[in-house]
Amino acid sequence: MRETYDFKAIEKKWRERWAEAEAFRVSEDADGEKYYLLEMFPYPSGKIHMGHVRNYAIGDVAARFLKMRGRNVLHPMGWDAFGLPAENAAIKNGIHPNRWTSEHITAMREQLELMGFAYDWGREVATCDPAYYRWTQWIFVQFFKRGLAYKKKNPVNWCPSCETVLANEQVADGLCERCGTPVGKRELEQWYLKITDYAERLLADLEGLTDWPSKVKTMQKNWIGKSVGAEADFPIVGFDRDLRIFTTRPDTLYGVTYMVLAPEHPYVRPLVAGGVYEASVDAFLEKLQYLSDIDRSATTLEKEGLFIGRYAVNPMNGKEVPIYIANYVLMDYGTGAIMAVPAHDTRDFDFATKYGLEIIPVVDPGDGTDLEHMTESFVAEGTMINSGPFDGLGNREAGERIAAHLEQNGLGQKSVNYRLRDWLISRQRYWGTPIPMVFCPVCGWVPEKEENLPVLLPTDVEFTGKGESPLTTSKSFRETVCPACGGPAEREIDTMDTFLDSSWYYLRYTDARNTDEIFAKGRADYWMGVDQYIGGVEHAILHLLYARFFNKFLYDIGHSPVREPFTRLLTQGMVLKDGTKMSKTLGNVVSPEDLVERFGADTVRLFILFASPPEKELEWSDTGVEGSYRFLNRVYRLVAGLREVTRDAPDRYEAVTEDADKELSFAMHAAIKKVGDDIGGRFNFNTAISAIMEFVNALYRYKGAAANPALLKAAERNLILLLSPFTPHLCEELWAETGHTGFVYDEQWPTYDADVLARDTVEIVVQINGKVKEKLRVSGGLGTDDLIAAVNREKRVRTLIAGKEVIRVIGVPNKLVNIVVKGN
């Protein structure tokens, strides 16, 4: 064994051996209960960053650990390979996106392999591969066949920089989530997926995800945004149609003092046409047109509105109230119209105050609030007033009864609304999955025949970065024949949002090479669901919601075997430098490659797992990395130094009797227990590593004592096993150097002996009035009474309580005795 830890030679050697042996291939036939461990696959940018390293190191330790615990672990990797950067490179440098992407995949795969991650590369997928996107298209066709994919003309979010439309989910604060450009509106005919049909299930099934962070569940819940209430029809004076509104507060119907329509509401024009209000309404609408989406949606924006000269009739009491249009009512939620109850809604209160509108309280908080002169709206629970037959009821019950009254009298009905909108999936880009639809002048929109899939991306396109989808420039692509009638027809030229590609990849991994079907049912049945999914919290809403939606759909049509795809979810924290996110613009990026070059992959893996628990943010520390490197050297030297003693020692050790031996034996079993519990339970890798460090420290202390070679040999062996999931290259080397054959990865995880951990004597704490005064050694395992008796016998304790009145004594076995005394 060499004197020093030559990580370069060691890591290269074991990488090659693993690859040769295809050590990480798995199949359904292997022994052991299956475990599907998945990390979110990366976009092939060409370079891995610390976030990737952290994400995949967490997964890799878990995978290796579970494998050693006897599980049949599926741990695949692939590429979320469609997307804008490749296309932008094509526009800028004339490289075809396909070449750009495959080169970047190759580069990144090498970097991942350099880290020593145990993937089954035989299942690698790339979403831009026709063998993959064929099935993305197939899923789209299934959606279409069941009426869940439709094309609709609508004002859509348009990013002028990316030159494409965006889903609502991809607009943050009115800015494009990708590039930060303010998003505008365009009227376009686009494809949508009816995710709203799944809103209720996506919401309800969150309940069952007990091993998901509550934070993520809350975010999804808020995003789906379920509101329970009622719709009601308000007749409009002198108009032939009723105005339908949605409210979550039917209890406040008697407090309605005006109505508000969204400016885009279809009734607005007919209601003002030819009248004196037409000109001012036009002016108001024009002004709104010029407002960008950000300004329009800002909460800080002053509420503005306009009376349109019409009145509506309250269906409950016949009261006539004025109709307004205002910038704070949205067309695409509810019915695009509201009843305004300023007494019990903050927004309505603001508006009413500004325009001098009537305020009628109908819910009394019952705390003496002066309802005649309200200074703010009252939105909490209370007792009904000014509400005819409903006076005196609790407002909650009144709401139920009023909603029932509406329903019975044909004035409205109970209703549920979701904030979730249908998913706009058309993108006017080249580098994505073609939408497999054909427009026939006779048959309308027809899906491509399933046997003709995939609809391949054409190669004869120009990348100008302007205007419509680059697919329009292809001579061959657009013209086709109708799959239904065989007549001349045109292909859809938009491609899919890349989020569709990543919404089902976890299913494809179960049978990644299948050319006949999306995946064999038996294989998905065996592997699904994903037992542990790991990724960044930035995907808490979009990716995870879409993936759940796709899986539910595939479940409904008999393909996915599970209702929820991801049983357990871990969202890892960001890697920070100097308290902020690493970014090129800030120039604080630490390159994994450089660090691997200087310290080796094992050191980087160890540090990134040791510095912080996985779900927390991790502050990067260069000196901390050096510390991890020192530790691995220390381990290497320790094992090298022990060889002399352990080489010829027996494999089993007899019961230990010497004190020093007992200490080491205890340290060993304690480490086995702690490391196993910490990895197996809550993924507390940082404390697991601490425990290994303590074990190493104990071994260094022991080395000087009269050594028991057989015990040392066992300790050496267990140390290597415990450390191996974290620093696999080093441990394979040490495993081989200590005379073992085969991969340490294939070994059994060690077990501990509970009897060793139950020590003969334990140190217990003696407290007086809750303050630690003394520490004593007593026999282990004493019951409460025996413990107290033992403590009472101690001279030192009797001195402590001499002359004091003992009121009470509390004993906690193996821990402490607290003596409560009076006086000092």
Added chain:
RNA sequence: GCCGGAGUGGCGGAAUUGGCAGACGCAUCGGACUUAAAAUCCGGCGAUCCGUAAGGGUCAUACCGGUUCGACCCCGGUCUCCGGCACCA
């Protein structure tokens, strides 16, 4: 504004069920080894007070209060920071 989460030494962080606060590591200081340095090994290291010393006292987990024999942990309130949503009727 609403909804989450978090506040512990110089720093990253431990404390698994209410039971020794600060494990482990980083930084730093001291010692050994060395001609010397690096590396390595050993040791000190929350604050403060008393004591020459051995040793002992007091305070301390953002802040205020409560429950309890005992609180970083549970309860009520306040502050700060981070994240998500944001005119969704």
